[in-house]
Amino acid sequence: MRLGAWAETAVITAAALVSSLALFGVFVALRGLSPVQVYLTLFQGAFGTRFSLEHTLTQAAPLMLTALCTALPARAGLLVIGGEGALVIGGVVTVLVGVSLAGAPPVLAIAAMCAAGALGGGLWIGAAGALRHWRGVNETISTLLLNYIAIALMNHLVTGPIRDFAQVLKPASWSVGESLMIGVLPGTSIHWGLAFGVAACLVTWVLMRHTTFGFGVDILGGNARAARMVGLPIGAMILATTMLGGAAAGLAGAVEVIAVHGFASASLAVGYGYTGILVAFLARQNPLAVVAVAVLLGGISASGGLLQRRFGLPDAATLVLQGLLFVAVLAANTLAGRFRIFRPRTV
C-alpha cells in the first residue's frame, strides 16, 4: 500500500497538531506566558527525563486500551464513547474475582482477574452494540449514559457492599492483596500494563488487517448497504467489535487495579476513557497508530503537574490543549483526499 495514503494521513495529522499547538500558544500568551517556554516545559515534563518518560509511558498504557474501545467499533461505523464506564466495570469485576480467589496460585488468579475484567467491559459495551443492532438505540448516547451508570454502580459498591473500612482517606473496595499485584518492567518503574496495551493494539491490528473478519468489518464501516448486499453477518460483527472494544477498556480497568491501585475506588474514573476517544480519533482508528498517539497524549497528561508547578497553570490546561487538538483533528478531516500528490497515478 499505499504509501501515499500513509503520507497523506501523516501530513494532515501533523497540520492539525501544529495548528492546535499554535492556538494553545495564543491561549497561554494571553495569560502573559511565553508559549515557547510552556512548550519546552511540556516537552520536558513528558519526555525530557528518564523519570518523566517513565511517567508518560505509565499514563499511555490505559490510553491504548481505552482508545481501542472507540477505534474498534468505529471500523464498523459505530461511534462508541463508553470507554470510561467499561474501564470502571472492568476494575470492579477484577477486584471481585481477585478477592474471591485469595489463596489461589498468583499466576492463575491474575490471569483470571484480567479475563474477568475484559469480560466485564466486553459485556458492558457489547450490550450497547446489541441494543444498537436489535433496537436501533444510538450507541453514542447509550454508551455515554452507561459511563455514568458504571460510575454510580462503582460508588455504590465501594461505599457499601464491598467497602474496606481500613481505607480511611476515601471510600475504596477491599484490596486484592500484594501477591496479586503485577510488578514493573525489569529495570524501569513502568508497570506491565504497557505491555498489555501494546500487545492488545498489535493483536487488533493483525485482526483488522489480516483476517477476513477485519476485512468484512471495514466493508461494513465503509458502506452498510454494501455489507448487507454481500450477505455479511452484520449483527455478529457489531456485537464482536463492541465486545472486543469493551474488553480492551475492561482490561485497562483490570490493569489499573492489579498494577496501580490494588483496589477499586473513584480513582479509576479519572478520564482515561475520555482521553482514549481522542487517541482513537487522532490515530484515525488505526491500532498501530494508537500506540504512538497514546504515548503523545500520555505525555501531555503527564506534564500537567510540571506546568502547574512552574507556571501556575491550572491542571485543566492539558484538558484545554487536548480539546483544541481534538477539534483541529476533526476539522482537518476535510482535507482528506484534497491533495492530488498523495493519490496513486491512474491510467
Added chain:
Amino acid sequence: MELGGWGVLIAVLGGAARVSVPYLFVSLGETLTERSGRVNLGLEGTLVLGAMSGYGVAYLSGSPWLGVLVAGSAGALLGLVHGLVCSLPRVNDVAVGIALFLLGTGLAFYLGKPFIQPTAPRLPHLELGAWSASPAVRAALEINALFIAGALLAPLLAWALFNTRWGLVLRTAGDNADAARALGYSVSAIRTASTTAGGFLAGVGGSFLSLYYPGTWNEGLSSGQGLMAIALVIFARWHPVHCFWVSLLFGGATALGPALQSIGITGHYYLLNAAPYVLTLILLILSSSPRQVLVGAPSELTISR
C-alpha cells in the same frame, strides 16, 4: 411538622421545577439544532462553560442577569465553533460534539479556578409557598425566574417552528437539504445559526446551575445533565412543548434521591443518583425502533439514521 411520605412527594415536585431548568434549556436548544439537521453532542461542555462564565461575571459585576447573558454568549460562541467546523465537508458533527464537550469542560475548569471560593449573587425567585408554615412546602414552591422563562419559551419556540416562515426554512434544512437549497437558502448558514442559538440556550441553562441551584461554581457541578438533555430530545420527539414535560420528569427523577435522603432513607444513595441515567436509557430503548426512522425525526439527522 413532619410530612413523611407527603414530604417526599412535595420535595420531588419542587425538585422537578428546580432541577428541570438545565434540562429544559439544553433540550430546547438541541431541538432547534437538530430540527435544522445537525447534532451537537457538546452541550454538556456548553452547560459547564455557561455555569462557570455566568458565575464569574455575576461575581465580578454583582449582577446575576449579566451573568446569564454572558453564559448564553459563551454557549453561543461554542455553538458557532461547532456550526462552522461542521460546515466543512466530510466533518462528522457527532464527533465534533464530543470534541467540544472536552474543550468546553477544559476551558471551564481552566478559567474557573479563581471562582471556586467566592460567592456570587443568586438569581431571584418567586415565593409561591409563602402561605405555608412548612419549610418543606415553602422550599418546594420557590419558583425561579429562569423556570418561568423556560416554560414560556417552550410554547413560543413550538409556535415559531411550526407556524412561521423562519421555522419552515429551518425544518426544511433538517428534513431535506436539497429542497432548502433549491429554494435558495444556504443550508450551512441555517444550521450554523441554529447551532449557535442552541448553544446560547444551553449556556443559559448552565448559568442556572451555578447561579441558582445548586448555586455555586465547582468542577463537579454538572453530572451529565447536558448529555441527558440530548437523549431527552429524542424522547420528546423534537417538539419544544414535549421537551418541557420530559424535563420536568427528569427533574423529578433527579430530585428523588435527595428527597428520600431528607426523610432519612440514606441507603443506596449512589444508586438513586443514577436513576435519571437509567431512566434515560430505558426511555431511549423504549422509544427507539430497529426498523423505521423515529416519528418526528428530522430526516437529515446523522444520529437517527
